[in-house]
Amino acid sequence: MDIANKIRQCIDFQSIYALENEFNKVGLTVQTTNNSRVILCKIIEGKPYAKQVIDDYIFIGSLDNSLAELTDRTASKIVDFINNNRGASTVIQDIPRTWRNGLKMYEQNIAIMNESLDFIMDSSLLEE
Secondary structure: OOHHHHHHOOHHHHHOOHHHHHHHHHEEEEEEEEEOOOEEEEEEEEEOOOOOOOOOEEEEEHHHHOOOEEHHHEEEEEHHHHHOOOOOOOOOOOOOOEEEEEEEEEEEEEEEOOOOHHOOOOHHHHHH
């Protein structure tokens, strides 16, 4: 079953977040932001890349709504993002995996401009 069909089978956001290995197969990753929101973003040179919303990443939920029902429209937008941004199979390098709030996520949060005033000071995360 391809990733689009797996996404359509998900009933809640937690199911989407649990597809991390499938996202890695198409060069994408699920990451948490400093505000506990969840994004789907590109992986470039072994690191999450979230410079431009829509071009490099999209918001796909939050840790607080992980059990909320996934709508068909949301699933469709996630599939559209994957189709427009898929790449070679890869994984995040040098970031340990840990369990966080019951979800398997990377320990390090990612700072993005839309959420954080500290983004400008912390932009080294995106440009390293």
